[in-house]
Amino acid sequence: MKTLLFGLFLTAVLFAFKADNPKKIIFFGDSITQAGVNPGGYITMLKEMFTKAGNTSELIGAGIGGNKVYDLFLRMEDDVLSKKPDVVVIYVGVNDVWHKASYGTGTDADKFTKFYVALIKKMQAQGIKLILTTPAAIGEKTDHSNQQDGDLNQYSKIIRDLAEEHKCGLVDLRKEFLAYNLANNPENKGQGILTTDRVHLNEAGNKMVAELMFRELMK
Amino acid sequence: MKTLLFGLFLTAVLFAFKADNPKKIIFFGDSITQAGVNPGGYITMLKEMFTKAGNTSELIGAGIGGNKVYDLFLRMEDDVLSKKPDVVVIYVGVNDVWHKASYGTGTDADKFTKFYVALIKKMQAQGIKLILTTPAAIGEKTDHSNQQDGDLNQYSKIIRDLAEEHKCGLVDLRKEFLAYNLANNPENKGQGILTTDRVHLNEAGNKMVAELMFRELMK
Amino acid sequence: MKTLLFGLFLTAVLFAFKADNPKKIIFFGDSITQAGVNPGGYITMLKEMFTKAGNTSELIGAGIGGNKVYDLFLRMEDDVLSKKPDVVVIYVGVNDVWHKASYGTGTDADKFTKFYVALIKKMQAQGIKLILTTPAAIGEKTDHSNQQDGDLNQYSKIIRDLAEEHKCGLVDLRKEFLAYNLANNPENKGQGILTTDRVHLNEAGNKMVAELMFRELMK
Amino acid sequence: MKTLLFGLFLTAVLFAFKADNPKKIIFFGDSITQAGVNPGGYITMLKEMFTKAGNTSELIGAGIGGNKVYDLFLRMEDDVLSKKPDVVVIYVGVNDVWHKASYGTGTDADKFTKFYVALIKKMQAQGIKLILTTPAAIGEKTDHSNQQDGDLNQYSKIIRDLAEEHKCGLVDLRKEFLAYNLANNPENKGQGILTTDRVHLNEAGNKMVAELMFRELMK
Numbered sequence: 020m021k022t023l024l025f026g027l028f029l030t031a032v033l034f035a036f037k038a039d040n041p042k043k044i045i046f047f048g049d050s051i052t053q054a055g056v057n058p059g060g061y062i063t064m065l066k067e068m069f070t071k072a073g074n075t076s077e078l079i080g081a082g083i084g085g086n087k088v089y090d091l092f093l094r095m096e097d098d099v100l101s102k103k104p105d106v107v108v109i110y111v112g113v114n115d116v117w118h119k120a121s122y123g124t125g126t127d128a129d130k131f132t133k134f135y136v137a138l139i140k141k142m143q144a145q146g147i148k149l150i151l152t153t154p155a156a157i158g159e160k161t162d163h164s165n166q167q168d169g170d171l172n173q174y175s176k177i178i179r180d181l182a183e184e185h186k187c188g189l190v191d192l193r194k195e196f197l198a199y200n201l202a203n204n205p206e207n208k209g210q211g212i213l214t215t216d217r218v219h220l221n222e223a224g225n226k227m228v229a230e231l232m233f234r235e236l237m238k
Numbered sequence: 239m240k241t242l243l244f245g246l247f248l249t250a251v252l253f254a255f256k257a258d259n260p261k262k263i264i265f266f267g268d269s270i271t272q273a274g275v276n277p278g279g280y281i282t283m284l285k286e287m288f289t290k291a292g293n294t295s296e297l298i299g300a301g302i303g304g305n306k307v308y309d310l311f312l313r314m315e316d317d318v319l320s321k322k323p324d325v326v327v328i329y330v331g332v333n334d335v336w337h338k339a340s341y342g343t344g345t346d347a348d349k350f351t352k353f354y355v356a357l358i359k360k361m362q363a364q365g366i367k368l369i370l371t372t373p374a375a376i377g378e379k380t381d382h383s384n385q386q387d388g389d390l391n392q393y394s395k396i397i398r399d400l401a402e403e404h405k406c407g408l409v410d411l412r413k414e415f416l417a418y419n420l421a422n423n424p425e426n427k428g429q430g431i432l433t434t435d436r437v438h439l440n441e442a443g444n445k446m447v448a449e450l451m452f453r454e455l456m457k
Numbered sequence: 458m459k460t461l462l463f464g465l466f467l468t469a470v471l472f473a474f475k476a477d478n479p480k481k482i483i484f485f486g487d488s489i490t491q492a493g494v495n496p497g498g499y500i501t502m503l504k505e506m507f508t509k510a511g512n513t514s515e516l517i518g519a520g521i522g523g524n525k526v527y528d529l530f531l532r533m534e535d536d537v538l539s540k541k542p543d544v545v546v547i548y549v550g551v552n553d554v555w556h557k558a559s560y561g562t563g564t565d566a567d568k569f570t571k572f573y574v575a576l577i578k579k580m581q582a583q584g585i586k587l588i589l590t591t592p593a594a595i596g597e598k599t600d601h602s603n604q605q606d607g608d609l610n611q612y613s614k615i616i617r618d619l620a621e622e623h624k625c626g627l628v629d630l631r632k633e634f635l636a637y638n639l640a641n642n643p644e645n646k647g648q649g650i651l652t653t654d655r656v657h658l659n660e661a662g663n664k665m666v667a668e669l670m671f672r673e674l675m676k
Numbered sequence: 677m678k679t680l681l682f683g684l685f686l687t688a689v690l691f692a693f694k695a696d697n698p699k700k701i702i703f704f705g706d707s708i709t710q711a712g713v714n715p716g717g718y719i720t721m722l723k724e725m726f727t728k729a730g731n732t733s734e735l736i737g738a739g740i741g742g743n744k745v746y747d748l749f750l751r752m753e754d755d756v757l758s759k760k761p762d763v764v765v766i767y768v769g770v771n772d773v774w775h776k777a778s779y780g781t782g783t784d785a786d787k788f789t790k791f792y793v794a795l796i797k798k799m800q801a802q803g804i805k806l807i808l809t810t811p812a813a814i815g816e817k818t819d820h821s822n823q824q825d826g827d828l829n830q831y832s833k834i835i836r837d838l839a840e841e842h843k844c845g846l847v848d849l850r851k852e853f854l855a856y857n858l859a860n861n862p863e864n865k866g867q868g869i870l871t872t873d874r875v876h877l878n879e880a881g882n883k884m885v886a887e888l889m890f891r892e893l894m895k
Contacts, residue, residue: 089746093790119339123558123776124784133750152274158388169377169387176383308527312571339780342557343565354530558776596826602833606826609816614821 035169041075043234045099046185047091048110051219052082059222064164064229079104086128088114099146107147108232109138112154112178116170124237131175139185150188150235153178155196155224158209165209188238190231199227261296264318266310269330270438271301278441283448298323306334306345307353314357315404319364322331322395326366328357331397332437335389351396358404369407369454372397374415374443376437377428384428407457409450417445463617479513482674483537485529486548489657490520497660504565524562526572533576538583538664546670547584548577550592550616551656554608570615577623587672588626591616593634596647596655603647611647626676628669694824698732701758701893704748705767707740709875716879721886736761743790744772751812752795757802764804765889766795769811769835770875774825779806807845807892808836811880812853815866815874822866822874845895847888856884
């Protein structure tokens with residue numbers, strides 16, 4: 020049903036969208052985005068959607084495994100600003116939370132905010148349109164018992180607030196993933212619904228992310 | 239309203255309870271239980287409730303700050319078994335989760351289970367009646383964004399399952415605290431509703447714990 | 458040279474050792490010991506040494522990956538006491554330190570001591586002869602700059618003190634590994650001298666551990 | 677003896693130093709530097725030394741508790757560059773290591789390097805002369821068994837290499853503190869020799885830091 024609706028949406032877009040307005044869009048993130056350019060990855064899927072819609076925008080993956088918000092900050096000049104994109108989708112936050120437990124080098128919530136704001140300000144000053152995303156999941160259990168659920172919710176809230184405050188687009192993956200899991204994960208599994216390993220996207224996950232981003236990018 | 243209902247319950251107990259059946263009850267836990275014997279603490283309150291109810295049971299606090307489940311295990315012989323109690327209330331789990339972030343020495347979920355089962359088996363083998371409690375809170379925010387919420391929920395689920403499997407009483411503090419906060423913490427504060435500092439009980443918190451334990455102990 | 462000396466030592470043992478005194482020896486530890494029974498593992502090497510020396514003692518590996526001191530405690534009854542060994546070699550500590558950073562579930566130094574003492578007392582009460590070992594390494598750099606060096610030194614000191622206090626044998630792997638690396642690791646590498654991956658033994662590492670344990674077992 | 681030598685050194689400086697060359701010097705760091713401006717603090721002591729030496733340089737404390745290298749980076753513009761200093765002393769690294777264990781939010785070694793390099797480049801581009809310092813201690817035991825010794829040694833090595841590579845001055849507090857403790861801490865105490873609490877400077881610690889910085893600043 021959902022897929023059907025999306026098909027109708029896609030058809031509507033095919034007619035409505037002005038094909039003479041190609042843009043340069045950079046996807047800026049961590050390993051999830053790094054894998055997004057693989058066959059079946061969410062960026063690869065988006066490219067196909069854009070082509071079908073007659074849109075010749077250039078979609079560029081700029082994800083590096085293990086990246087936290089300040090890694091994005093450190094390579095923003097080289098990997099984003101110097102390429103002069105029209106739109107940047109920022110997809111970060113999982114490692115900022117996860118690395119607290121796995122390496123002792125996560126990011127404090129207040130520093131996460133500061134670096135995120137620095138990203139936003141610097142990019143907006145260059146006239147870039149921004150779309151922020153919340154970190155989808157570290158674990159797919161639906162009863163709020165994935166170890167990092169509390170922290171991921173906190174960092175997602177920070178991102179939602181930043182999107183509103185700085186007038187950025189928002190793709191609320193965290194909210195969407197939980198909703199999907201509540202409907203499709205009756206056994207309360209930790210992985211395998213939208214992720215392969217609690218974090219990285221499986222086919223359904225890539226599809227969901229691609230569709231949600233497509234809607235936001237077409238706005 | 240809730241307080242009124244509890245008052246009625248207390249009155250009912252006053253008539254129903256057989257005052258000629260005093261027991262030795264040990265409260266076995268961490269700093270929350272250590273503070274429970276202070277003036278205004280939940281064990282102190284329970285003593286007053288027992289006295290009012292004409293029950294001469296002996297209530298003994300056995301809480302030590304910083305204790306995790308294996309600390310209880312290590313001192314079970316000295317602090318519980320050797321005293322030959324009739325009932326033991328186990329109140330542990332906060333530090334098993336919390337110390338992951340603050341010292342790197344929390345307790346793995348599977349080891350938490352193993353030591354908890356060892357506690358249960360050893361005490362039940364001596365004929366002790368057990369009441370388990372879930373760890374109430376590390377942070378009182380109601381939107382599932384306290385940092386350790388996910389982990390606390392997981393450990394609480396373990397305890398609920400153990401109570402059922404081993405036929406122990408259960409005081410589900412985690413559930414009760416969240417319900418109370420949903421009703422009484424509209425500003426989504428991190429502390430000050432039932433705790434003084436996100437973890438340790440304030441007056442309302444001690445009162446709630448005392449009342450919930452009283453009901454369970456009177457069963 | 459060192460190998461030659463050990464050859465002479467081995468020859469001397471061949472004549473001195475009473476072959477009619479076979480014992481049951483259990484190696485109780487973590488993944489390092491689990492791998493010790495593989496071809497080329499230190500327990501496998503020890504078996505060959507014992508055979509050469511005409512000693513028919515039974516050598517049993519009882520290592521499980523990820524084990525910390527309290528895991529040994531929890532399975533001591535099943536994996537050691539019930540088998541009625543004459544000698545037990547305890548090789549634990551790496552995960553108690555390492556898991557602080559990698560999972561947030563390492564072992565506090567004071568609890569490490571308590572559980573270790575519990576192991577010692579229970580086994581000695583059954584007449585078992587104990588040989589303790591210090592945790593060799595998490596990283597082989599010789600300039601005291603491996604991340605966990607400070608902690609490993611602390612836990613090694615605890616083990617040395619326990620060996621002396623409780624009259625156990627001691628194989629001071631930590632000291633021997635550092636000495637060997639100071640002589641053989643001029644480039645200050647993190648791994649590849651005695652370990653494959655900073656922690657687990659390569660061929661030279663297994664050989665060194667086997668030889669050191671052989672000397673101690675032959676005392 | 678050491679104090680006498682320093683007295684002679686100070687006297688020599690009194691005659692050699694050109695008093696007509698006042699500079700603006702900023703001390704940029706964490707809580708140790710924040711406390712440096714208190715009575716008896718190392719910056720306060722340095723001010724007295726400068727006055728005695730007839731030097732009217734302005735010494736400005738810019739320390740904030742809990743700061744890590746990227747906190748310095750985030751406030752460099754406001755707290756350093758905008759004030760146009762001639763010299764900046766950077767004293768950071770303790771929290772980058774310490775917060776791994778206490779909050780799970782320490783700084784990865786490679787990111788520590790990147791942000792430190794960014795500090796150096798930005799300040800040197802403004803013509804500022806830099807003096808780097810190594811993080812003195814988290815614990816004063818001299819047998820390499822303070823929990824964070826390995827990590828502190830690693831980060832100190834990074835700073836020494838950066839000082840050489842980028843031609844900055846260096847005050848090697850880590851080396852000096854260990855040398856002093858080897859001579860003055862025969863009981864292997866964890867604190868009380870140069871620190872009050874394993875980290876923050878006591879009177880002797882402030883004196884040592886002040887004297888070492890004075891020598892470097894007078895070069």
